[in-house]
Amino acid sequence: MSAPTTDHRDLLTWVRQVADLTQPDRVVWCDGSDDEYRRLTDELVGTGTLVRLNPDHRPASFWARTDPSDVARVEERTFICSADEADAGPTNNWVAPDEMKRTMTELYRGAMRGRAMYVIPFCMGPLDAEDPKFGVEITDSAYVVASMRIMTRMGSAVLAAMGSDARYVRALHSVGAPIEPGDADVPWPCSRTKYISHFPESREIWSYGSGYGGNSLLGKKCYALRIAGVLARDEGWLAEHMLIIKVTSPEGRVRHIAGAFPSACGKTNLAMLDPVLPGWKVETIGDDIAWMRFGPDGRLYAINPEFGLFGVAPGTDWTTNANAMRTLARGNAIFTNVARTDDGDVWWEGMGDPPAHLTSWTGESWTPSSGTPSSHPNSRFCVPIGQCPTLAAEYDDPHGVPIDAILFGGRRKTTVPLVAEARDWTHGVYLGATLSSETTAAAAGEVGVVRRDPMAMLPFIGYHAGDYVNHWLSLGKSAPDAALPKIFYVNWFRRDDDGGFLWPGFGENIRVLKWITERLDGRGAAVESPIGLLPPPSAIDVTGLSLPPGALEAALAVDPDEWRAELPLITEWFERFGDKLPAALWAELDALRARLG
Ligand SMILES: Nc1nc2c(ncn2[C@@H]2O[C@H](COP(=O)(O)OP(=O)(O)OP(=O)(O)O)[C@@H](O)[C@H]2O)c(=O)[nH]1
Numbered sequence: 373m374s375a376p377t378t379d380h381r382d383l384l385t386w387v388r389q390v391a392d393l394t395q396p397d398r399v400v401w402c403d404g405s406d407d408e409y410r411r412l413t414d415e416l417v418g419t420g421t422l423v424r425l426n427p428d429h430r431p432a433s434f435w436a437r438t439d440p441s442d443v444a445r446v447e448e449r450t451f452i453c454s455a456d457e458a459d460a461g462p463t464n465n466w467v468a469p470d471e472m473k474r475t476m477t478e479l480y481r482g483a484m485r486g487r488a489m490y491v492i493p494f495c496m497g498p499l500d501a502e503d504p505k506f507g508v509e510i511t512d513s514a515y516v517v518a519s520m521r522i523m524t525r526m527g528s529a530v531l532a533a534m535g536s537d538a539r540y541v542r543a544l545h546s547v548g549a550p551i552e553p554g555d556a557d558v559p560w561p562c563s564r565t566k567y568i569s570h571f572p573e574s575r576e577i578w579s580y581g582s583g584y585g586g587n588s589l590l591g592k593k594c595y596a597l598r599i600a601g602v603l604a605r606d607e608g609w610l611a612e613h614m615l616i617i618k619v620t621s622p623e624g625r626v627r628h629i630a631g632a633f634p635s636a637c638g639k640t641n642l643a644m645l646d647p648v649l650p651g652w653k654v655e656t657i658g659d660d661i662a663w664m665r666f667g668p669d670g671r672l673y674a675i676n677p678e679f680g681l682f683g684v685a686p687g688t689d690w691t692t693n694a695n696a697m698r699t700l701a702r703g704n705a706i707f708t709n710v711a712r713t714d715d716g717d718v719w720w721e722g723m724g725d726p727p728a729h730l731t732s733w734t735g736e737s738w739t740p741s742s743g744t745p746s747s748h749p750n751s752r753f754c755v756p757i758g759q760c761p762t763l764a765a766e767y768d769d770p771h772g773v774p775i776d777a778i779l780f781g782g783r784r785k786t787t788v789p790l791v792a793e794a795r796d797w798t799h800g801v802y803l804g805a806t807l808s809s810e811t812t813a814a815a816a817g818e819v820g821v822v823r824r825d826p827m828a829m830l831p832f833i834g835y836h837a838g839d840y841v842n843h844w845l846s847l848g849k850s851a852p853d854a855a856l857p858k859i860f861y862v863n864w865f866r867r868d869d870d871g872g873f874l875w876p877g878f879g880e881n882i883r884v885l886k887w888i889t890e891r892l893d894g895r896g897a898a899v900e901s902p903i904g905l906l907p908p909p910s911a912i913d914v915t916g917l918s919l920p921p922g923a924l925e926a927a928l929a930v931d932p933d934e935w936r937a938e939l940p941l942i943t944e945w946f947e948r949f950g951d952k953l954p955a956a957l958w959a960e961l962d963a964l965r966a967r968l969g
């Protein structure tokens with residue numbers, strides 16, 4: 373941590389203006405060094421925000437508990453403040469930019485009193501990219517600085533690369549909890565008033581009141597999806613909520629697959645898949661965000677703009693996601709809202725049998741008979757992606773990897789089969805635009821409610837959702853058909869009558885990926901169905917898998933009655949887009965209705 377070593381005038385001016393407004397005790401320019409990280413985490417241990425875990429179990433790792441009101445993204449308090457209200461569309465909250473800035477300026481006034489104000493220069497994607505995507509986050513949270521160091525490329529090297537005039541996204545964050553003279557700080561400062569605001573025209577992010585990941589690590593959803601999405605629309609590329617993997621067959625055939633699933637619906641797990649089929653290899657490139665642009669050969673190339681993993685803890689175990697467990701075993705992790713064992717390790721639901729005693733995410737003594745989960749369902753681990761044993765060598769390549777297939781997936785108990793293939797790009801965009809999923813604990817609000825979530829981007833589209841699906845359609849026209857990725861629709865979460873999962877998921881998902889790669893190779897059997905091309909059950913390799921009789925058939929089934937019941941829901945969804953809904957998507961819906969009879 374040092375004085376600014378930059379002559380970037382615009383940045384220096386902005387930092388001074390923010391300090392004048394927010395009145396911090398001191399301004400700290402973050403250099404991203406190990407020393408700085410050690411100092412910050414020591415301070416956080418001092419304030420009780422972090423608890424150091426037992427280094428025998430978890431080297432250089434920490435346990436954090438949030439305020440119980442500050443545990444997830446707050447979609448109700450997230451705003452797209454475009455100049456024109458119409459540009460925010462039917463799926464976003466909108467407030468006029470001037471009005472939002474007036475309101476939030478008053479909230480920021482004096483908001484950092486008694487605190488340090490940290491300046492974090494960061495870059496989304498490799499620094500040696502042709503057009504590096506810089507940002508600077510100003511925050512009064514040391515937890516945010518420590519987390520941003522794991523999640524982004526940040527510090528002195530970024531500031532140097534920005535030179536004196538690089539364009540950057542201004543990302544301002546305050547927990548909104550000034551410390552008045554004589555008052556003590558609390559372990560998790562935050563405010564009841566929360567705003568997560570985006571100004572797409574000026575490429576600014578203003579966040580207030582929350583310290584939780586998606587609301588405060590502004591390089592992630594706010595920049596890499598909502599602001600980058602607007603840039604992508606204007607510049608002809610895609611900023612998507614997708615994992616990226618490299619899949620190698622036993623014959624050595626390499627395929628790259630991107631997949632969009634809503635929050636807490638399986639991206640991190642698929643990104644780190646440990647294949648059960650012999651000879652198959654899956655390597656990780658990204659687990660949450662993909663930036664994709666067409667290369668000179670007409671193919672779509674994807675990079676992961678992030679530097680770390682911010683994964684859902686519950687359900688993560690040696691049996692479900694051994695690679696995540698291996699990544700975490702190397703240490704350097706921050707665990708938020710999980711439970712702590714008496715000997716200084718972490719535990720969460722899904723990690724085998726519970727220990728006899730824990731300290732729960734709310735800080736209370738917990739035993740298996742407590743009757744409540746020990747960890748919050750949206751508890752998270754934050755860890756450098758470089759520690760992932762399956763990280764692909766291509767991860768750092770600024771040109772990215774050519775995408776062969778795109779998966780759209782949701783969490784549906786019924787209706788949606790294990791896998792279906794789109795007939796063509798337009799049909800695939802239709803499948804993405806009508807994607808539905810049950811809500812999860814990743815966002816504040818009710819859990820388990822089916823909602824439409826276009827391309828798993830509902831909370832992250834920074835402009836009109838109709839323009840967004842149109843952008844997808846028009847990109848399909850800009851490349852030769854043969855070069856476009858094939859699109860598939862998947863659902864790992866279908867249930868049987870007793871409520872159990874019909875498909876075992878996790879490492880077994882390689883069986884579905886195998887069929888997908890066979891389809892890419894022009895092999896692999898497929899049968900027509902009203903919703904797309906389906907594998908006959910015999911086309912899924914179930915060697916070594918014992919499923920209950922009829923389970924695979926049930927997982928793959930398309931029930932016309934269930935799909936007829938979807939039609940009015942899809943119609944209602946499309947009507948929300950008004951005249952922005954591309955005619956081609958209405959035509960797809962009409963064709964589906966006709967096929968269902
Ligand atoms: N049954 C089943 N559950 C799964 C599967 N994959 C993931 N899950 C569970 O779904 C939850 C969320 O999975 P993640 O992989 O963390 O989801 P994500 O899409 O990365 O979530 P975000 O980080 O919020 O974007 C975890 O509890 C997983 O254990 C699967 O194939 N089958």
Ligand SMILES: O=C([O-])CC(=O)C(=O)O
Nearest residue numbers: 445585586587593635814
């Ligand atoms: O953004 C967050 O807070 C966590 C996350 O990855 C998601 O919700 O999709």
Ligand SMILES: [Mn+2]
Nearest residue numbers: 639640683684
């Ligand atoms: Mn994830």
